[in-house]
Amino acid sequence: MTTNHRIRLNSRPVGEPKAENYLLDEVDLGSPQDGEVLLRTLYLSLDPYMRGRMSDAKSYAKPVEVGDVMVGATVSEVVESNSSDFSTGDTVLGYGGWQEYSIEKAAHLRRLDPEVAPVSTALGVLGMPGFTAYSGLLEIGRPQEGETVAVAAATGPVGSVVGQIAKIKGAKAVGIAGGPEKVAHLNELGFDVALDHRTGNLKNELKESVPQGIDVYFENVGGDVFKAVLPRLNTYARVPVCGLVANYNLTELPEGPDRSGALMGNILTRSLNVRGFIQNEFVEKHHENFLSDMSGWVKEGKVRYREDIRPGLDKTPEYFNDLLAGRNFGKMVVAVDAES
Ligand SMILES: NC(=O)c1ccc[n+]([C@@H]2O[C@H](COP(=O)([O-])OP(=O)(O)OC[C@H]3O[C@@H](n4cnc5c(N)ncnc54)[C@H](OP(=O)(O)O)[C@@H]3O)[C@@H](O)[C@H]2O)c1
Incomplete structure (x- = not known):
C-alpha cells in the first residue's frame, strides 16, 4: 500500500481562494489495474485556468466537484506499471493533479526524455503554455x-x-x-x-x-x-x-x-x-510542428524560459494565489516532495 497525500476542493471559493476551500488528507492507494500505471509526482504545474475549475459557473470545461482532488498536469516517475508501454523508472507527462501519487491510464501518458530538456519544461515552454x-x-x-x-x-x-x-x-x-x-x-x-x-x-x-x-x-x-x-x-x-x-x-x-x-x-x-x-x-493541426519547432528553438537558445519552482505539496494553495496575483516569476511549478 502507498500512502498518498492529496489536496481536495473542500468548497467553492468566492474571490481569492482561502485555506478553508481546500482539504489536505491522506489515503491508501491501491494497485494499478490492467493498462494502468502507478505514478509518483515529481512536478505539478500550476496554471491560471485552475481558478475556473474551482467554480461551477458555465465554462468550456467541467468544474472540479467539491470533494475531488484538484486537477493539474504533472511530471511523474513510474513506480509500478501494469502496461507494456511503460517500465518502472520512466518519467512521464500526465494529469495526476494536486497529489503525491496517482494511478493513470497508460494511454493518457507521454514518455519524457531527460536528455532532450529538463523534464519540468514539459509543463511550460515545451508543454501546454508554450503550445x-x-x-x-x-x-x-x-x-x-x-x-x-x-x-x-x-x-x-x-x-x-x-x-x-x-x-x-x-x-x-x-x-x-x-x-x-x-x-x-x-x-x-x-x-x-x-x-x-x-x-x-x-x-x-x-x-x-x-x-x-x-x-x-x-x-x-x-x-x-x-x-x-x-x-x-x-x-x-x-x-x-x-x-x-x-x-x-x-x-x-x-x-x-x-x-x-x-x-x-x-x-x-x-x-x-x-x-x-x-x-x-489547435492540437491536431499544430502540436507536432510545435514540438519540433520549439525543441529546436530552445536548443538553439532562440527561445529562453524561466521557471519558478517551489517546494512542497502542502504549500500549493499559497503558491496558486501567488500565481494569480503576479507573485510568480516564470512558469509556476511545485516540486511536490521537495522540502526546500
Ligand atoms: N486559452 C488557452 O487555451 C490558455 C492556455 C494557457 C493559458 N491561458 C491564459 O494565458 C494567460 C497567461 O497564462 P500563464 O500560465 O502564462 O500565466 P503566468 O504569466 O505565469 O501568470 C499570470 C500572470 O498574470 C499577470 N497578472 C495577474 N493579474 C494581472 C492584472 N490584474 N493585470 C495585469 N497582469 C496581471 C501576472 O504577471 P505580471 O506580474 O507580469 O503582471 C501573473 O504573473 C492566463 O490568462 C491564462 O489563463 C490560456
Whole structure:
C-alpha cells in the first residue's frame, strides 16, 4: 500500500481562494489495474485556468466537484506499471493533479526524455503554455515581418514565448509585465519594448514607446492593460484572446459605465479581428510542428524560459494565489516532495 497525500476542493471559493476551500488528507492507494500505471509526482504545474475549475459557473470545461482532488498536469516517475508501454523508472507527462501519487491510464501518458530538456519544461515552454503561445499567435495573430506584437503577463510561460516567437518571425515585440525586475528580464529576453503596467501610466507609455501602433495584441490579462492597449491597435489588428487573468478572482464586474458599445465601435471602425481560443482546438493541426519547432528553438537558445519552482505539496494553495496575483516569476511549478 502507498500512502498518498492529496489536496481536495473542500468548497467553492468566492474571490481569492482561502485555506478553508481546500482539504489536505491522506489515503491508501491501491494497485494499478490492467493498462494502468502507478505514478509518483515529481512536478505539478500550476496554471491560471485552475481558478475556473474551482467554480461551477458555465465554462468550456467541467468544474472540479467539491470533494475531488484538484486537477493539474504533472511530471511523474513510474513506480509500478501494469502496461507494456511503460517500465518502472520512466518519467512521464500526465494529469495526476494536486497529489503525491496517482494511478493513470497508460494511454493518457507521454514518455519524457531527460536528455532532450529538463523534464519540468514539459509543463511550460515545451508543454501546454508554450503550445498555447505558439498556436494562438501563429493561427490567429499571424505576425508579419516588421509588424508589432504586444503581450502582457510577458514573463510568464505563455507571454514570454509569444514575444520570442514574434521576434523569430521578424516582428517587433512589446512586453508588459508587473514590476521593474520583470521588465529587466523582458529586456534580457530581447523584447524591443518592455513596460511596467503597475506604474499606472501604461496608456501614455505605450503612446510614447510604440508610436507605430500595435498589429497583434495577444490578450492574456484583460482589465486595465486592455484599456491601455485598445487605443493603440492599428486597423486590421488581430487580437487572439487567450486569457483574462485580471478577472479570475473577481466576484462581479467593476462598477462603471457600459463600454460595450464603444468596444464594438472600435472593432467595427478599425476592422479588428478579436478571436477567443482554447488551445486544445489547435492540437491536431499544430502540436507536432510545435514540438519540433520549439525543441529546436530552445536548443538553439532562440527561445529562453524561466521557471519558478517551489517546494512542497502542502504549500500549493499559497503558491496558486501567488500565481494569480503576479507573485510568480516564470512558469509556476511545485516540486511536490521537495522540502526546500
Ligand atoms: N486559452 C488557452 O487555451 C490558455 C492556455 C494557457 C493559458 N491561458 C491564459 O494565458 C494567460 C497567461 O497564462 P500563464 O500560465 O502564462 O500565466 P503566468 O504569466 O505565469 O501568470 C499570470 C500572470 O498574470 C499577470 N497578472 C495577474 N493579474 C494581472 C492584472 N490584474 N493585470 C495585469 N497582469 C496581471 C501576472 O504577471 P505580471 O506580474 O507580469 O503582471 C501573473 O504573473 C492566463 O490568462 C491564462 O489563463 C490560456
